[in-house]
Amino acid sequence: MTAHGELARVMLTSRQIDVRVQQLGAEITRDYRDRDLVIIGVLKGAAAFTVDLARAVDLPVVMDWAAVSTYGRGSTAGEPQLLKDIGEELTGRDVLVVEDILDTGTTLSWLMARLRGQDPASVNCCVLLRKPHAVAELVEPRYVGFDITEHWVAGYGIDYAERHRNLRDIYEVRLPSAVKSASSS
Template sequence: MILTSQQIANRVRRLGTEITRDYQGRDLVIIGVLKGAATFTVDLARAIDLPVVMDWAAVSTYGRGSTAGTPRLLKDIGEELTGRDVLIVEDILDTGTTLSWLMARLRERAPASVNCCVLLRKPHAVAKPVEPRYVGFDITEHWVAGYGIDYAERHRNLGDIHEVRLPSAALSASSS
């Protein structure tokens, strides 16, 4: 196990406090990136003590257990962003390909600002220029699953985050 559900919950509360302070009095739109960041986005939104609007985007650069390369927009947001502050919530910042692509796409819609909050960052893997404003945890190069993050579309339901050691790795469905 890499992170327990309690470690995650504590960090999400602290991130919510920081975001509340930083966006006080502003018009904040939170955009969760499906599917991996769904759990994190909902928990984070509940930890933010501000009126926020939530929307969802789905972008894919992954296949079943392997990277596919070029980002593809699977679901666009419906919110108008002009003049509003946007906070993209993502599960993992790995190479930065997906997040830099999505940030550039959303900046074209004339928001007041575009920032991002990532649950996990692999600092040594980032190849694109992405500087998240908020980071939950830095991790090493492992494949991970749990807390909404999948491996081959499985294990999103785990409360803790686990390292996936082999493609055939079976993670316990029970988690504390």
């Protein structure tokens, strides 16, 4: 148990995250050299990861932000809704969408399809965390930070009930037993 109550244990330390972000940055630098790269971070969960990743990319990149929600005021996912659109023109440019967690893939699939409609040269994605057994939509990220289990997580920009985004490590969330059994069905 941690001092943060609902957080059970550290799943990924800040050091592990830093090392992997540097590796991803080197891969992206190699793959997008001499290209016009626009990095689009998905708010709010991917904000910390997007900034750190962009700093690890040794290229002149443009950054922009999108906010998409599938939850509204409840805890059950619905249809994606665009809360904040990007401002950059994407025609003929390479786009890399940066997301915190790939779970069902619904939000990321919807956002990438929307961006493809703006006639970019390419649209790929980079996810910090991937839950391989939960992916329902056809989303194949070009870059993956870590594969994790089905646990709910918080920290490093990722929230649990809007809390814990400020933590440097990523923690497993200790769910109340009623929520845990509903989320595993």
